[in-house]
């Protein structure tokens with residue numbers, strides 16, 4: 001394996017003796033650029049796999065499911081940026097997993113660390129999605145694994161949207177909103193400097209109706225400006241906070257003017273079905289997708305859906321139905337395989353991060369918190385979205401959910417037990433949700449949820 005050097009003395013492929021040696025914290029940090037992140041559980045790591053455009057081919061899905069069975073918990077976790085995570089990989093097996101993924105043709109490079117993260121298509125079932133996906137793969141091919149765009153102060157998130165419906169462009173470092181076609185070229189509005197975390201910052205509109213080829217240059221200029229002008233461990237939004245949007249626009253335009261012709265590689269992956277008349281969505285609580293289900297999905301997709309699985313925001317998946325009259329047959333096949341295809345039909349959509357179950361900085365057991373809130377909400381609010389984040393990093397975008405929960409620093413009671421505290425956000429209209437109440441315990445949180453819905 002070319003890019004990954006084993007730490008001296010470390011053994012790989014030995015899940016039975018995972019605690020026999022501890023990899024150094026420094027070494028684990030170095031692994032981040034390869035998508036490896038320390039777990040909340042000593043001796044284990046999390047590995048994040050980029051799924052460009054959210055398109056997963058059946059043969060890769062099968063390979064991933066086997067890796068999850070052999071090296072992880074027999075499950076994969078879908079993130080709300082449509083990547084996949086393997087949890088609790090014994091740290092001494094990390095290199096074996098990376099090698100297996102590389103053999104499958106899958107990319108982890110830049111999925112963590114200071115890099116351009118997985119390019120997300122946040123409206124994967126929209127009519128325009130095939131166009132967005134093709135561009136997402138082009139961007140992925142350009143940025144991913146390119147050393148010129150690594151070693152960034154922190155991360156750059158690029159997201160593509162079919163429109164302004166869910167306002168997700170506001171939370172991206174580079175948000176690209178489809179703005180139609182002109183003389184056969186796709187156009188995008190470019191939004192810059194969005195981000196959540198401790199200090200949420202809404203992106204601003206940098207340029208409108210920019211042709212796709214030019215967007216690629218502008219995105220390159222933004223990443224270069226970020227690398228040069230922003231301090232280590234800070235996001236692009238810091239530059240806007242300190243110098244304002246006009247300064248960022250000025251830097252980017254100047255940088256763009258000096259850029260050489262982009263050195264593009266061919267698009268690296270299949271970009272999924274160019275057209276489908278319908279789809280069937282599948283729901284996975286907290287994104288938990290059992291490996292055996294993934295195998296069944298892969299088989300069904302190959303038989304009926306062109307061999308593609310589409311990962312969708314709110315941590316779900318969908319099978320494209322190429323001709324709508326085939327939908328009953330696909331639904332029947334799913335049911336025969338024991339898979340629940342009720343999708344978002346009457347269900348509350350959820351985005352739930354790993355929290356203290358798996359994440360080293362998680363402050364609450366997010367899945368349990370979400371279950372308690374769902375009990376209060378019932379299941380009647382079709383299309384309603386609940387997002388729960390285990391810390392202020394806000395990975396599940398609680399500011400963009402109808403109800404969002406952010407875990408704060410816990411309070412220690414008289415016995416020294418750690419009691420999580422929460423902020424409840426509610427979103428009405430466009431823009432980020434606002435805090436309804438801050439720094440409260442779980443009981444008060446549940447009471448407040450009852451009172452605001």
Ligand code: SF4
Nearest residue numbers: 353359362390391395
């Ligand atoms: S929000 Fe916090 S706890 Fe949740 S995954 Fe992100 S960093 Fe971890």
